Amino acid sequence: MTGNPNAPLRVALVGYGLAGSVFHAPLIATTEGLVLDTVVTSNEERRAQALAEFPDVRIAVSSDELWPRADELDLVVIASPNKTHVALATAALRAGLPVVVDKPIAGTAAEARELAALADERGLLLSVFQNRRWDNDFRTLARLIADGELGDVQRFESRFERWRPQTKGGWRESGDPLEIGGLLYDLGSHVVDQALTLFGPAVQVYAECDVRRPGASADDDTFMAITHASGVRSHLHVSATTAQLGPRFRVLGSAAGYVKYGLDPQEAALREGLRPAAGEPWGEEPQELWGRLGSGESPLTGGGAPVRSLPGDYPAYYAAVAAALRGTGENPVTALQAAATLDVLEGARRSAREGTSVTLLPHPTEENSA
Template sequence: MDDIQVGLIGYGPAGRFFHGPLIHATPGLRLAAVVTRDPGRAAEAGQRYGAAALPDAEQVFGRCDLVVVASPNRTHVPLATEALALGLPVIVDKPLAATAEEARRLVALARERGRMLTVFQNRRWDGDFRTLRALLEEGALGEVTRFESRFERWRPEPKGGWRESGGAREIGGLLYDLGSHLVDQALQLFGPVRTVYAESAARRPGVGSDDDTFVALGHESGVRSHLWMSAVAARPGPRFRVLGSAGAYVKDGLDVQEDRLRAGRTPDEPGFGEEPEERWGEIGAAEGRRPLPTLPGSYLDFYRGVETALRTGGQPPVDPAGAVAVLRVIEAARLSAEQGTVSHLS
């Protein structure tokens, strides 16, 4: 069968370090075109993937079978809407939209047009998340009462760019960025949410969006999720701390795949997602703790799932309805932080 021709809109960090390498490494997909106006990045895309560099998104729509939207957040909805209206399947980087209502309209349009819409929630394929999900399926922790999850970094000097300096119009800040992953993982593991409480601030001078946020979720299942996202954590806490009636799982450090992609390694090479033993987490109680091997991470499985869905007409690897649920929680968290109250979801 002919390769599916993929057009990638946006060749910043998301396009260069995630989507480009993953598309290129997926059998049945070909990165045919990249939208960028940066001459250096255009040359890189051509040399590395043989992709044509185009100056605007409209030129992609007429020459590709699949559109990937990895451009700034404020462009996600208009670009995805245009592609779906033209009858093209679409992958959108997270967050899918600024609001749950906008996301619902996109999902409805995709259904109306009979085209695939999915969201790049790659952190579902982190090795530590896969390990935790396996523990929960086995019942190894007993009845879970609290889920603590963090993406914390130490970046006292802002890097600049729309994610930090842009306000609400840019859909910037950590709640929409890292929070999209943290909330998605919590919902995947423990189900729908009833209550949301949040504290959020812009700590660094010159930053226009939140760079230090905490969110507490009360799940219908009874589990409490505590989520931290910060750029000003001089000493980051554990990536995961999960407390259950039979023990706990504690894991430090981030999944290895992002660093390896940024270093130029290819995601289909042997051992790409495997974590060294010294980075494994621990399972057990205060006494009797033991190291637990981390399952290999595999971001490539997302694009393999996309290729299969397009060939067979099956379900995409991430149901976009899940992105709507994530945005409902994010909107409730923003309201909670602004008003200093607990938000309730029906």
């Protein structure tokens, strides 16, 4: 890190596909104290896109070009295909560079823990981009739980459903285990991380992973039932084949329930080219999309009262990373938290394969919730 504490932290971004161009680059570039220094992509079209959007950025064709320049950089962000995450994170840490890795950090919990150990050994930040902790609905639900509005939560239903009856192809839909594709590890990383963050460690998981679409080779319709050590049960759905979408959240407690439809608006805004700016509204949604809190009747027939959604706040993730790098804040998402999520995903994959519930071994020294 530069000796000038007021100098911006220089970030290299590896990968400029969906994750890199839509999420990471805009958030890095708009975070105070960070500057997007280098984009690494071997794709000529994406190199041109990066230069068009960030004219001052350096372009590298390979991540190998970064390591000799390690003393010119303060952070490496890995937004490349899943199968490259471990090798690239390892190379960056060995070069002495802090790292942010897009989810999932690795294909296995063991690999995630090995990366965490390497980062600790080198005294370097290793963080995982679990941006859905900063969704508007998740932030609102976390506040309701903290305020005791639901009483004791008994059941957490979370759905990340889409209607995409035709496959797109590419590594995300590949059935090759080396690609770490399919919805279990893609959207499943989000919904499991949210469940663990809210309700603590999982002790058992049951899963159903199906391949529904013609020509598909990776799971595209998956369900997980998690039992938490706290006694809460989480029912999690991720699907590309849902013709009628269910509520994003349905959370039932001893005093009340909370039901919320619709997705956080930040991804759509970023895809449209909108950018967060200081002092400007960001992550807001209209009142008709607010969730409802109440008991005894369906929200669709007027039950419950509307609860204003807290604004979504993806910018908070990189602001927290910058603070952690400067020693003024904590790592917003640790590799050990990501490993706990992978424990559940590995258990879910085994459960679906064997048709039985899987008991998860505890890791008592690890932090499984935020």
